[in-house]
Amino acid sequence: MSPDAIYDRLEQWVKQEGRSTSNLAAFLLERALVDREEKILKQQSASDEKPRQH
Numbered sequence: 001m002s003p004d005a006i007y008d009r010l011e012q013w014v015k016q017e018g019r020s021t022s023n024l025a026a027f028l029l030e031r032a033l034v035d036r037e038e039k040i041l042k043q044q045s046a047s048d049e050k051p052r053q054h
Contacts (some may be wrong), residue, residue, distance in 0.1 A: 014021050 010021060010024060013019075014024050016026070019027075
């Protein structure tokens, strides 16, 4: 997706939610970080649950 298309979509979202562009960007970055951390934790716990081979 082109930067212009991303911007246009963000602007539509901003108008729908009554947020500023920077507020929406901060929200999206925070959500991405939380999602990434949750994914890492799930991967770590999945690897911890695997039986260890001797």
